[in-house]
Amino acid sequence: MQQQQQQQQPNAQYGAHEVLGMSEALTTKAANVELFSFLSNQVQDMQLRNMLENQARIIEQHYIQGVQILQGTGQASQSPTQYAGNMNAQPKLGLRQPSHPAPNMNPQTLSDRTVCTIALNVHKFGAIGWTTFALECTNPQFRTYLMTGASVCDRMAYDIWAYMNQKGWYQVPTLQQNTTQTMMQSYQVPQQGQAQNMQHFQ
Secondary structure, eight states, rough: HHHHHHGGGGGGGGGGOOOOHHHHHHHHHHHHHHHHHHHHHOOSHHHHHHHHHHHHHHHHHHHHHHHHHHHHHTTSSSSSOOOOOOOOOOOBBBBBSSSOOOOOOOOOOOOOOOOOOHHHHHHHHHHHHHHHHHTTTTTTTHHHHHHHHHHHHHHHHHHHHHHHHHHHHSSSSOHHHHHHHHHTOOOOOOOOHHHHHHHHHH
16 A cells, blocks of 8 residues: 555646646557558658658657656656758749649548648647647656657658658748848847847846
């Protein structure tokens, strides 16, 4: 009985909202492991398949780490999940005869474009969700774990987007160059003396 109380005592240090948030995050992450594994088997392009398989593995690793943290057998600072995303992609800007095919109401399989759209949205909303959960956590381990998850979602989303952008499936409208330059140059920084004076009051 005493041993059982000792095992349960650490849980009293957690707020109800953060335990519920972690539970929600891990339940979603477990489903995402299955989802991305399934989606990887749907696609035709091998580059996309390899990307989705890799993302499924990383999501699984992060899920396992989260379970260990929740159960007190792991730490967010130890071997954090790393995703080597390609943040150096050269995006194609501007519209190049964009087209959005009508949705297939009787699909037997999913198109690569649809798979990408699903994956991209999962990562986008994942980044928002993990950040929201993290901001409600008082436990530093939970907070670090969830913010790492948000960062991983960000990088995965960028990889999916970059792939879609190269295929012409996710094009980026642009403003006229003079409009862009006018907006960018419209901001002013404080003069050096003003900036130093402001530091004295902080």
